[in-house]
Amino acid sequence: MMTEEPPGTETRDVLLEFSMTPLGPGPSVGPYVARSLDIIDRSGLPYRLNPMGTVLEGTWDEALGVLAACFARMRQDCERISVSVRIDYRQGRSGRLETKIASVEKTLGRKLRT
Amino acid sequence: MMTEEPPGTETRDVLLEFSMTPLGPGPSVGPYVARSLDIIDRSGLPYRLNPMGTVLEGTWDEALGVLAACFARMRQDCERISVSVRIDYRQGRSGRLETKIASVEKTLGRKLRT
């Protein structure tokens, strides 16, 4: 599937949440996180920031590419880095950044905190 | 520290994000997720749902208590369950469900997608 379609038309079937933290600078890592968010925000990929990480929606290559770009930037001035990643792939489904939450709310019949 | 303060005044210094999924029902697990969200929403703890999990804010006991309640419910009718949890504890800090995102936005000088 990844090679049968022309560029730009591949389904964004991957949700990837990640958190990337340097060990060493001390307990406040905000500036390093902000730098990653700048990369993510400029990537053009759909994303959502939450208090524990950022969720990207893309193809495997798109999502892992943004992850690699954030890592390449952080390794420039951090000697130890901890990364946590979770991926939810679902064949042929895109737009899940919004539909997964909407589906839970519909099942429960009420709005949730998002 | 957890026993030196009267009930209800302990700092909610824990952010806990989790995702809990049954293996077995098939690729669609929405109804099981909705059941967990019902427990979370009724717990009274501050929380935020995102496309990959739910972030709770509480004391260690509060946050782990909600996790245990969701697990106790799911094990009633699921023979295999996969749980992923990440915890960010910061001494003396509460309200981070909102301040962590605000801090990143302030550093970058612009709004992000949340």
Next chain:
Amino acid sequence: MMTEEPPGTETRDVLLEFSMTPLGPGPSVGPYVARSLDIIDRSGLPYRLNPMGTVLEGTWDEALGVLAACFARMRQDCERISVSVRIDYRQGRSGRLETKIASVEKTLGRKLRT
């Protein structure tokens, strides 16, 4: 189920892997990890240490109890702590600390690096 059996006979149906790291002391966190391993090793629960975390086998309460004990110790002198946990529950199955690996090796028909 968790209350129907006499103490000591409940199935150890939970595998819990965790990693607990202080943010602040700098890039070397070995002494803090060693302290957690001391708690784990003395807990009496079956466990295996690997290069990225420790896998415990127990009931939900046993496994989460060891996690809480490690956290209670670390919060005494660390102002920020990051914890990552993954749980694999399977109804009625114990001994999986060894059977899961053996099963993969049997399927492949050769030994793997463990």
Next chain:
Amino acid sequence: MMTEEPPGTETRDVLLEFSMTPLGPGPSVGPYVARSLDIIDRSGLPYRLNPMGTVLEGTWDEALGVLAACFARMRQDCERISVSVRIDYRQGRSGRLETKIASVEKTLGRKLRT
């Protein structure tokens, strides 16, 4: 650093632990896990299998390359896949598949279960 050295001499400064599971086949996913381990074992990268995942040691590109290969194989016949990854990068350090455990044992002054 990743382009300044000739092939084969770059430091294997990344430890990557991952677990990759199809949602859909039911509660038993052993055959799919075995297939991934076959890919890992043939990759030539140092690795260790544990009851909750596999830890690879490599450069960023090597480790993420094996992850991508396992995913490419699994997506061929699984419509939904859940992946969990944790990365520990430490500048200039290799051989940590063994040194991290040895260091903890040395600090404690006794052998642990591995």
